[in-house]
Structure formats: C-alpha cells, structure tokens
Amino acid sequence: MKLQKVTVAAAAALMLSLTAAGCSSDDGGDKSSGGKKITIGIKFDQPGIGLKTPDGKYTGFDVDVATYVAKQLGHDPDDIVWKEAKSADRETLLQRGDVDFIAASYSITPKRAEKVDFAGPYLLAHQDVLIRADDDSIKKPEDLNNKKLCSVTGSTSAQNVKTRIAPKAQLQEYGGYSECLTGLENKVIDALTTDNSILAGYAAQPEFKGKFKLGGFKMSNENYGIGVKKGSDLKAQINTALEKMVKDGSWDAAVKKNFGPANFQSGPAPKIGVIVS
Structure with missing residues (x-):
C-alpha cells in the first residue's frame, strides 16, 4: 500500500514537471536570458x-x-x-x-x-528613387508626374511622393521590393521609391551592376x-x-x-x- 502511494506521488510530480515545461515552451520563457529563443x-x-x-x-x-x-x-x-x-x-x-x-x-x-x-x-535614411541607368527623363522629383511609380504595400514612400511632390504619379503597389525591381528592369514601371539605404543595397548587388542608378533626391527623413x-x-x-x-x-x-x-x-x-x- 505504501508502495502505491509513493508511485502515485511520483507520477503526480512528473506530470507537474511536464506541465511546467510545456508552459515554458509555449510562452518562450524569459526573453532576457541566454539559451531562450x-x-x-x-x-x-x-x-x-x-x-x-x-x-x-x-x-x-x-x-x-x-x-x-x-x-x-x-x-x-x-x-x-x-x-x-x-x-x-x-x-x-x-x-x-x-x-x-x-x-x-x-x-x-x-x-x-x-x-x-x-x-x-x-x-x-532619406527617401529617394531608383531608376534605370539609361533613363534621363527623371532628373528631379517633380519629373515623377505621369510616371509609373512603384513601392510596397504598407509603405509610406509612394504616398509621400504623390501627396507632396508629384500628384500625377501613377502608383503601383507590390508585395515586395524585389517585385518592384523586376518591374523596373522590365520597364513595366519607371521608378522605385523607398529609402536610399534600401535602394543602395539593391544597386550594389553584382547582378544589377550598371543597370540602375539613384536619383539623389532627399525627399524625406x-x-x-x-x-x-x-x-x-x-x-x-x-x-x-x-x-x-x-x-x-x-x-x-x-x-x-x-x-x-x-x-x-x-x-x-x-x-x-x-x-x-
């Protein structure tokens, strides 16, 4: 009888231990201690x-x-x-x-x-545009009027241009910058706008060397x-x-x-x- 009580107690302790471990796993544990995700x-x-x-x-x-x-x-x-x-x-x-x-x-x-x-x-960073290297039609922000301007859904960049600088710009919103870049390369769009830091990252990629250039416009902070x-x-x-x-x-x-x-x-x-x- 005593053996049975000990076994039940041990089982209960084990269950509590497993439950606690499960709770720790669910909530991610202490966010400021090493070893935790x-x-x-x-x-x-x-x-x-x-x-x-x-x-x-x-x-x-x-x-x-x-x-x-x-x-x-x-x-x-x-x-x-x-x-x-x-x-x-x-x-x-x-x-x-x-x-x-x-x-x-x-x-x-x-x-x-x-x-x-x-x-x-x-x-x-500063808002700028990325355009094709052979495109000389966009020399200042206002030249974006009547141009197909791409940015990503949820970004404020394209709206900034349309509201403050080029109200006749034709906005094209894609799911990601890589999609905008493909459209720019294929001449489906005329310019990609976002922060100059992001644009510089794309322009620096070996596969795009010589294909694109930054407009050099500091349109926002x-x-x-x-x-x-x-x-x-x-x-x-x-x-x-x-x-x-x-x-x-x-x-x-x-x-x-x-x-x-x-x-x-x-x-x-x-x-x-x-x-x-």
Whole structure:
C-alpha cells in the first residue's frame, strides 16, 4: 500500500514537471536570458538591410543591429528565430506577440507610434528613387508626374511622393521590393521609391551592376526604429543596447560592411530618442 502511494506521488510530480515545461515552451520563457529563443522580425528581400539568402542565411544592416541588440539582451545568435516582417504586417506581428521586436527598415511615424513603441532611431535614411541607368527623363522629383511609380504595400514612400511632390504619379503597389525591381528592369514601371539605404543595397548587388542608378533626391527623413509591443519594457533595454553599439564602434562597422560597396553616405548615428523631421 505504501508502495502505491509513493508511485502515485511520483507520477503526480512528473506530470507537474511536464506541465511546467510545456508552459515554458509555449510562452518562450524569459526573453532576457541566454539559451531562450527570441523571435525577431526583419525583411527577407532587402539586400544590404535584411536578406534571406538561398542557403538560408540572413544578412544586412538590420540583421547586424538586431543580432547585437539580442546579444545585449542575453541571447546568442543561435537563440534567434528570424521571422519575415513585410511592411504591411509589422504592427500586426507586434500586437499579436508573434515577434519580440522588429528591425525592418521601420520608419518611426506618429501614426505607427499610436500602435507600437519604438526604440531608437538607429539610422537616418532619406527617401529617394531608383531608376534605370539609361533613363534621363527623371532628373528631379517633380519629373515623377505621369510616371509609373512603384513601392510596397504598407509603405509610406509612394504616398509621400504623390501627396507632396508629384500628384500625377501613377502608383503601383507590390508585395515586395524585389517585385518592384523586376518591374523596373522590365520597364513595366519607371521608378522605385523607398529609402536610399534600401535602394543602395539593391544597386550594389553584382547582378544589377550598371543597370540602375539613384536619383539623389532627399525627399524625406526616415528615422529607422526598432518596433516593440506597446508598453513593452524592451524599449528601454534596446535603447541601452543601441547606445552601446554606437559607443563601441560596432555601429560604424555594420554601416561599412553593408553599405560600403554602394558608397552610401549614412552620416553619423542618430541620437537615441531624437527624431529628425
């Protein structure tokens, strides 16, 4: 009889142990301790910013920034689960808790800040256009009137041009920048607009060498921030990590590594919490 009681007690203890382990697995555990997975949203189709390569690796400035931040939060690179964060999906991914934070050429805007919180900024980019190298018809922003202008669904870039600069521009919204680039190469569209950092990444790719050129238009200031769920204490922790990244030289190294081949001039790192309008 005593043996039976011991067996039942042991079984109960085992069940409690398994249940606790299951709960830990479901909620991802402590987000700030090494060895636990952390899910980070990035772009998968932006060379120089966030790119998933054919061999399954991830490269780009945002990837390097996110990896550094994750390390400061206590996570090794092997702890990171990369998740694609398309422009139209970013707020939803954060609100649902599908990701811990997003570093995906995510410009800080008042409208977005109503839904999510932003750490940073960690890069100041400028809106520009990418056009075919042999196209001399677009020499200034106003020349985009009556041109087929492409950007991605959920991005503010094309709307900025149509509202403020070229009201007669014909907007074409695609699911990703790579689709816009194909349309530009095939002359289905006339120009691709987004941040100069993203465009420089594409222009620097070996397969596109000599095919495209940047317009050189600074049509807006784009303050890249790291998005977190509204009210998350990760914002303060990420800001501390970003400040350290700038101070120890890792930020400059990441800029040179990812944008150097395209001669992209990033300027100095922006001050945390200061938005350039």
